[in-house]
Amino acid sequence: MTEHGWFDEDWDDADEDALWETVPVAVGADGLAHDLPAPPGAALRSGSDALAVLLDLVGPERAGAPALWFVLLDATDHTTPVVLPVVDVPVRADRTVAHRLVAVLDAVLRADAPGGSVVVGLVRAAGGDLGAFEAQWVPALRDAADDVGVRLWAVVAIGESRARVLEW
Template identity: 55%
Template sequence: MSSDDHLLPRPRPHREDLPPAGTEPRSPTPDPTDAHALDPRRPSGADLPTHHPTDDWHGLHLPPHEAPDEVGRTLESADDALALLLGLVGRDRSGPPALWFVLLDAHDRVLPVVLPIPEVPLVADPVVASNLVHVLASVLAHDAPGGSLLVAYVRRGGGDRGAFESGWSRVLHEEAMRAGVRIRAEAAVGQDRARVVDPRW
């Protein structure tokens, strides 16, 4: 585990469990919001360093947002993925640059975990990308083997593929390949426009 992992916020569940979908009951798995359940060496929230003005990755907070109504729903198309992401991002599409991650299971069902990363650098940071993918890969390995990620690149003037979207897409894909994680689709979300820039359906 990287020594930088403590710099990341923890994924939050939107609902306690997925609704039944005809699958066999699973054995209990660690709570994805409990960093110690994923790795006992990971410090608890009380151990996180306080914010330091020279390091924007200390003391990150998650913006409040409502639970997606689509938890447990199977996404059928890139349009479904975009609608889900737009519903989650909401008014934050006019805010500072951010990354949003939504987890899907192996059958493209929406999992009850979303990870917004606010105020990311405009220039993609490979170390941050590595840490993010590591955390998300751990959640998928525990709760949804074979699952995948939806990624939204959010900025006020975004909504299409620009330097911000392309840079973060490149480093996230590199780290996802190393971790064996699939990126199902990517969307560019701006204040006045949005589209899926890399559909995989």
């Protein structure tokens, strides 16, 4: 190997197949021959679960500028690996922006998590409760979701020093 991890001309790949003989393989319930665990995904059972997931994801960004965070759930209410943080959002809700965002989320759900839903996090430093920012964005996103047919599983407000479930 070279110093950067690339194989050079002296690399001997004649016995390459023997390396794979030691890898344990099992046929799973899905019929695939692999030993991989099921993809991780927390099962959300309450608004508090949704809030906990978003608090972990947002981290120190809770002290930042206003942002919208979206976590996608599958049809069994397990988190998927799809998280969409949207920064630089207008302080006043923009219904066109809300409809475009929800349309993107709908496309992702249809492709990767049919029957799934969305958890929304409204994040801003002074947030964490129902203020003017949240009071405008919640109905804008709710209307857009209703128009497109996307289920909002929960809506939470996250601020620097407080957080709360607004809808569940």
